[in-house]
Amino acid sequence: MSTPTATTVPAGHRAAxxxxxxREQxxxxxxxxxRPPAAEWPPREHRGFLDQAAADDRTPTAPIIGRMPLTLREHPAPLNLDALDAACEVERDLFELAxxxxxxxxxxxxxxxxxxxPSYSGRTAPAGPRARMIVDAADRDDLARWHYQAATSPGSRRYGLHWAAVWLEGRALDEPHGDLFRPLPxxxxxxxxxxxxRTRRTMERALGRDDRxxxxxxxCPWCSGPLAGHTVAGGVPEVYCARGEECPAPVVLDHRRRVWRGADLVDLWVGMQTKR
Ligand SMILES: [Zn+2]
Structure with a gap:
C-alpha cells in the first residue's frame, strides 16, 4: 500500500x-x-516535554492552544526577531485568506x-420609497460568519489566528452551515x-522544526560517539548514534544506527543529563 502523496490527498484535506x-503551533x-533564538537540539519546546515526561509528572499541563484568543500583540523588546517576523507573516496571510x-x-x-x-394589530403599512432596510441581527451575529476588518472594528481578527484557522478549515472541508456558505470552487x-x-513551512522554519x-x-551517553538530531516538518524529532551495532544503547537499530524516537527520547535525555 502506498502512502498518500500530495497529489492523491484532496486539496481541502491537505489544507485542513x-x-x-x-494553529496547534x-x-x-x-x-x-x-525567548532568545538558540541553535540547539532538541528545540526548547521538546526539552520541556522531555523534562516533563522524565519527571513522570502526571499533572496535565494546560494546553496553550485551548486558551482563546492567543493574539499577536505589541512586543516592546522581542528577543527572537525571526519568530516575530514569522508570526506577523502567518497571521497576515491567514486573515487575508479568510x-x-x-x-x-x-x-x-x-x-x-x-x-x-406586519404590525401587532395585523395591519401592514404600505411600503413606500422610504422603506428602511433592517439588518437581520441574528444572521449578522452568527458565530460561523467571518467578519471583515473595518475602521471601527477588527472584525473576526479580534479572535486571533486560532479562530481564523478553524474557520478556514471549515471552508476548506465545505462543512455546511445552513445557507451561509456556498461550496468552494x-x-x-x-x-x-x-x-x-506555506504558512506552516514559515512557522516550522521559525521554530526550528523543518527538515534539518x-x-x-x-x-552518546553509552558509547561516546557523536549524536545527530533530526527534525522533520510535521514529523517527530529523532536522534541517532552513528556507531550502530557497536553502541550498547538499549534502543532499536535502524539502518545500522541507534535511533531514539518518541518516548525513547526520554531515556536518552536522562542519560545525557546524568553524563553531564
Ligand atoms: Zn552510541
Whole structure:
C-alpha cells in the first residue's frame, strides 16, 4: 500500500491538516518571540516535554492552544526577531485568506424592509420609497460568519489566528452551515491549500522544526560517539548514534544506527543529563 502523496490527498484535506498544524503551533511561535533564538537540539519546546515526561509528572499541563484568543500583540523588546517576523507573516496571510474566502462564498447579511413586517394589530403599512432596510441581527451575529476588518472594528481578527484557522478549515472541508456558505470552487480550495502549506513551512522554519539535522554538543551517553538530531516538518524529532551495532544503547537499530524516537527520547535525555 502506498502512502498518500500530495497529489492523491484532496486539496481541502491537505489544507485542513496544514491549518490544524499551524494553529496547534501558534502558541509555541508566540512564546518563541519572547525567548532568545538558540541553535540547539532538541528545540526548547521538546526539552520541556522531555523534562516533563522524565519527571513522570502526571499533572496535565494546560494546553496553550485551548486558551482563546492567543493574539499577536505589541512586543516592546522581542528577543527572537525571526519568530516575530514569522508570526506577523502567518497571521497576515491567514486573515487575508479568510477575507478572500468569505468574499467568495459567504452570503451577505440578510436585510428586509421594515415596513413589510406586519404590525401587532395585523395591519401592514404600505411600503413606500422610504422603506428602511433592517439588518437581520441574528444572521449578522452568527458565530460561523467571518467578519471583515473595518475602521471601527477588527472584525473576526479580534479572535486571533486560532479562530481564523478553524474557520478556514471549515471552508476548506465545505462543512455546511445552513445557507451561509456556498461550496468552494476548486481553484479557491487549491489556493487555501497553497497558503496553508506555506504558512506552516514559515512557522516550522521559525521554530526550528523543518527538515534539518544538527550535530549535538554532547556525545552518546553509552558509547561516546557523536549524536545527530533530526527534525522533520510535521514529523517527530529523532536522534541517532552513528556507531550502530557497536553502541550498547538499549534502543532499536535502524539502518545500522541507534535511533531514539518518541518516548525513547526520554531515556536518552536522562542519560545525557546524568553524563553531564
Ligand atoms: Zn552510541
Amino acid at each position: 491538516v496544514d491549518l490544524a498544524a499551524v 501558534w502558541g509555541d511561535l508566540l512564546a518563541a518571540i519572547e 477575507d478572500v474566502v468569505a468574499a467568495a462564498v459567504q452570503r451577505p447579511v440578510r436585510r428586509y424592509p421594515s415596513l413589510s413586517i 476548486a481553484p479557491l480550495t487549491n489556493h487555501i491549500a497553497t497558503v496553508a502549506a 539535522t544538527t550535530t549535538l554538543d554532547q556525545p
